[in-house]
Amino acid sequence: MKILMTGFEPFGGETMNPAYEALKLLPENIAGAKIIRLQVPTAFSRCAPAVEEALLACRPDAVICVGQAGGRTCVTVERVAINLADAGLPDNLGAQPVDEPIRADGPAAYFSTLPVRAIVKNIREHGIPCQLSCSAGTYVCNCLMYELLHRSALFYPHIRAGFLHVPFAQEQAVDKPGGTPSASLATIARALELAAEAVVKAPRDDLQEKKGLIC
Ligand code: PCA
Secondary structure, three states: OEEEEEEEOOOOOOOOOHHHHHHOOOOOEEOOEEEEEEEEOOOOOOHHHHHHHHHHHHOOOEEEEEEEOOOOOOEEEEOEEEOOEOOOOOOOOOOOOOOEOOOOOOOOEEEOOOOHHHHHHHHHHOOOOEEEEOOOOOOHHHHHHHHHHHHHHHOOOOOEEEEEEEOEEHHHHOOOOOOOOEEOHHHHHHHHHHHHHHHHHOOOOOHHHHHOOOO
16 A cells, blocks of 8 residues: 655745644654655645645555644544635735635535544544634635645546544644644654554545535
8 A cells, every 4th residue: 555645845934834844853664664755845836736646656556644733732534624815915926816616617515525533533543633624714725625636536446535633743833822732843754654554554435435425
């Protein structure tokens, strides 16, 4: 089994993105699965093509995309991506869509095809806080999740795909107001490792297949 794990470039004035920094700490092999890492541009127009290029080159069985959600208190597993781009700040190429559909002809939303509950359970059972999330936001992460699920629904239905958000790394919180939530890169990396392990071990019984929940 092969798992493609992606993390974004730094954005919004940050000098690091904990998503990709944590991925760099992961082993090459998790629970027997080969891990392929990819850094993705934090740009609405570039993120999905970059991941699709890697899909075609690596032919993974699953894709776990990861992004920074500054302000969140723990690792969160996203359940749904929505067909909306609404950026509170410009992306790394200066694009700042407002109230735009990601795909004018696309459905309103896609559910993650990763075993989201099994991921949360595995991370929590190893002593790391983790929660399900019902919103990946409306910025570049949601765009990548939506585009990935759209493309996989149409062209790569055998690939399980979804998204995790991670909090700021401790290094990023040093210069922010007291109380800004953060986690160590080692903890974030361990959570991502446990997420990959859950994907390897969980049977393929995701929401879409069980309940036909493609909206
Ligand atoms: N987080 C942003 C985009 C890139 C990233 O790591 C987001 O949540 O949309």
